[in-house]
Amino acid sequence: MSTIYLNLARVSAAPIVIRLFVLTCTALAISHWWCYGPSLITWGILAAAAIPVVLYLAYEHDGPSPKTEPYGSFHLALNVLPGHERSRPQTEWLNMGYWKDTSTFPDACEALALRHLACLSYEDVGHGCGDSLLLHLSHRDIPRPLSLTGITSLPEQHNQASLRLHHYISNYAPALSPLPISLYLGDAVFTPGLHHCAYHFRTRELFVSQCFERLDPVAGRLSLADMCFEPASDSSWTSVFAARCIARLLSLPSSNLVTRQEYRTQMERIGYTNIVIEDISVHVFPGFTAFLATKGLMWKLFAGIIRSWWRGGGIDRVLGIHVQQPCRDATNEYSRMMSD
Secondary structure (H helix, E strand, O other), X not given: OEEEEEEOOEOOOHHHHHHHHHHHHHHHHHHHHHHHOOOHHHHHHHHHHHHHHHHHHHHHHHOOOOOXXXXXXXXXXXXXXXXXXXXXXXXXXXXXXXXXXXXXXHHHHHHHHHOOOOOOEEEEEOOOOOHHHHHHHHOOOOOOOOEEEEEEOOHHHHHHHHHHHHHHHHHOOOOOOOOOEEEEEOOOOOOOOOOOXXXXXXXXXXXXXXXXXXXXXXXXXXXXXXXXXXOOOOOOHHXXXXXXXXXXXXXXXXXXXXXXXXXXXXXXXXXXXXXXXXXXXXXXXXXXHHHHOOOOHHHHHHHHHHHHHHHHHOOEEEEEEEEEXXXXXXXXHHHHHHHO
């Protein structure tokens, strides 16, 4: 059985926090302008939005050079366990976590990854710094796969994951039988037996349709931790504007702004069967934002904006998606629809 796992629920760095703050201030300024016309309050809000941008640019100018600090380490602070603040964390997770039965960030991130593992041939698309890949080698409850493939589009994460896997295999698993491991830099889908970066995908629908063509026709599975958008009202311009801001913030194509039902419809149109879509937001956002609020002012601001968006309009949802046994008869029909 081959499995492709895509993790889109990633944590972003400090620039994301600044973008969120700027977008929020801009939205407030536009709303105030619309209701009351131009005023000192409007310009004050816009000025407040400009301050963190200037400070961040100044920090970047005076900060460490990419040549001396090639790998960003902002996420390490999130992985530090209580009582171990002075030592480097053993994990480098980057997702938002599944907080149902835990209160620590590494455990929550591992719990989210474990919802999608256990297979014979496994590919992780967007594996971050390699923690989800290491689970296959170190977790006692996960059967060892026959092959392991990882793909990321970020050079720093690709290099770090490669180093960590090599270190683990050399020091902790030298007696294990050789396991084919292939890590690639770029955007790609998995081709069993070939293991090459074959297709670049720009939208979610294109990606899952390419996965459909390459999964095992009997036992293949596509598993995703993804996001969808559920505005409180189709006619609410504030909900639509907020969704557009989120998409802009996360560099998402507008075609990926789909509801849960639209998500399912896309999967069915491609030809997938046994589609299971779970809304796991209640076990993601509350725990994640509560954790971020303990990590300092900027992270607390980030957490507050995420919390208000989630509670205020049901704009975004984190989904656990599992698709099995793709129906091959639908492939040609979907290909004809896409070419028309």
